[in-house]
Amino acid sequence: QSALTQPASVSGSPGQSITISCTGTSSDVGAYDYVSWYQHHPGKAPKLMIYEVSNRPSGVSNRFSGSKSGNTASLTISGLQAEDEADYYCTSYTSSSPVVFGGGTKLTVL
């Protein structure tokens, strides 16, 4: 199972908005509304930010939002803050596996 495709890095200034894309295929992202996003600060446990494309778990800021169009899902972070600097990963359910990860995107807050 190939990993989902994410940009290696994105950056933005405090207060700005950024979007991270996650491209899969018609066997994963395009087939199911089972895309999730995780925030990972090095050395810490990953944190669920978005599940099932656009749902936010309790306690996650509404500055984080998710969407999907065709085989590509997106995570948007608005009002960037310094603490948002982290690695972000998307995942999807697939026709052959319950989970496949994206390669990860390093977000830098300038």
Place this chain on the structure above:
Amino acid sequence: EVQLVESGGGLVQPGGSLRLSCAASGFTFSNYDMHWVRQVPGKGLEWVSAIGTTGDTYYPGSVKGRFTISREDPKNSLYLQMNSLRAGDTAVYYCARAPKYSIHYCDFWGQGTLVTVSS
């Protein structure tokens, strides 16, 4: 409070075996699917295995036939038996919980345990 605590990591020689454990607390363990996810140093997260409440197991091709996930519900414990270890298996291994009826994502994660495969 949900807690997942991994243990059992360490240094092992190529070709060797290691068994990881994950102690769960703060929820009814038997009602939840569970996952192992790893991060190779300098690389991204990689899904390693999953086990359902009824014992169904799932693996990616990279570990299938070498790794075995299991659970012991009376002990609130998850395990990962890793055999024929390779240098490429060196990683931090995380235990993670999937919400009820939603094996496709993880809502709580442990802090991880480091496995180093080296001679």
